Amino acid sequence: MKRKIFFLTIISFVFIFSISLLIYAKDAQIEGENLNVRSGPGTDYDIITSVNPPEQYPVLEESGEWAKIDLGDHQGWIHQDYFSITEESESQNDDKKMEEENERSSDSVANSTETHKQLDNSIAGKKIVLDPGHGGRDVGAIGASGGFESDYTLKTAQVLREKLEEHGADVYLTRNNNQYVPLTSRTTHTNLLRADVYLSIHYNSTPELPEVQGIDTYYLSERDQQLAEYVHGGIINETDMHDRGIEQRDLHVLRVNHRPSLLLELGFISNETEEKKIQSRAFLEAMSRGVLIGLEQYFR
Numbered sequence: 001m002k003r004k005i006f007f008l009t010i011i012s013f014v015f016i017f018s019i020s021l022l023i024y025a026k027d028a029q030i031e032g033e034n035l036n037v038r039s040g041p042g043t044d045y046d047i048i049t050s051v052n053p054p055e056q057y058p059v060l061e062e063s064g065e066w067a068k069i070d071l072g073d074h075q076g077w078i079h080q081d082y083f084s085i086t087e088e089s090e091s092q093n094d095d096k097k098m099e100e101e102n103e104r105s106s107d108s109v110a111n112s113t114e115t116h117k118q119l120d121n122s123i124a125g126k127k128i129v130l131d132p133g134h135g136g137r138d139v140g141a142i143g144a145s146g147g148f149e150s151d152y153t154l155k156t157a158q159v160l161r162e163k164l165e166e167h168g169a170d171v172y173l174t175r176n177n178n179q180y181v182p183l184t185s186r187t188t189h190t191n192l193l194r195a196d197v198y199l200s201i202h203y204n205s206t207p208e209l210p211e212v213q214g215i216d217t218y219y220l221s222e223r224d225q226q227l228a229e230y231v232h233g234g235i236i237n238e239t240d241m242h243d244r245g246i247e248q249r250d251l252h253v254l255r256v257n258h259r260p261s262l263l264l265e266l267g268f269i270s271n272e273t274e275e276k277k278i279q280s281r282a283f284l285e286a287m288s289r290g291v292l293i294g295l296e297q298y299f300r
């Protein structure tokens with residue numbers, strides 16, 4: 001009898017050991033630039049370091065949308081949107097099959113984001129006008145590196161458009177290249193379309209105070225305060241940007257706008273670090289997810 005228990009114990013040890021080997025055989029292929037690694041599974045946890053593509057780390061465990069990775073001398077958590085899973089197969093199947101499997105596993109990662117409780121596709125069929133600030137001869141603010149606000153706002157609107165369209169929104173851009181568009185035609189478009197929401201996209205700058213960072217959201221009509229709270233809250237939750245709050249302000253594009261409208265100042269390009277950050281795919285993705293979550297709350 002004792003011998004039998006001894007063997008059962010050995011067998012369960014072997015079993016548990018092989019399971020942990022299987023889990024360890026999953027690798028996270030990093031896709032986000034300067035991806036934050038946190039001490040726990042959530043944005044409330046401290047950032048302990050950052051990782052970059054094409055680095056790859058063993059996945060130790062998963063929790064919700066987060067995965068714990070092994071960095072060698074320490075461990076930390078990363079968000080599923082910024083890596084894909086590479087499963088190591090010992091039986092050496094042909095490469096094609098492995099590729100298919102990887103595709104499927106990254107698909108399921110994307111799907112689980114979509115079924116996230118904050119998203120319910122209430123944005124489907126809604127008309128959203130995205131207005132990339134400035135353009136053409138009006139370059140807007142000039143960043144610490146010499147980059148133009150007008151280029152950053154266009155790139156931002158294009159990434160945001162993709163995200164909103166993925167969830168069924170009808171998205172219109174007031175410009176889709178580096179052209180000058182007068183303020184009035186930006187809003188006329190919105191009013192004529194009877195857009196459900198208009199978002200003017202800008203980046204801030206205070207060259208005399210280069211340490212200033214963070215995101216501001218402006219609204220004008222009382223009607224749009226709730227919209228401002230949702231969208232701003234979404235962006236702040238999903239990015240690690242400093243929260244400068246929402247504010248009622250009499251800005252031209254908001255004043256002549258008869259539709260629900262906001263002006264987003266998505267960061268300070270006069271700050272060297274923030275100018276770099278707002279150009280990263282990781283930031284643009286996180287910001288877009290934040291806007292999406294905010295709009296879905298608003299339309300619900």
Ligand SMILES: [Zn+2]
Nearest residue numbers: 133140202203
């Ligand atoms: Zn601007």
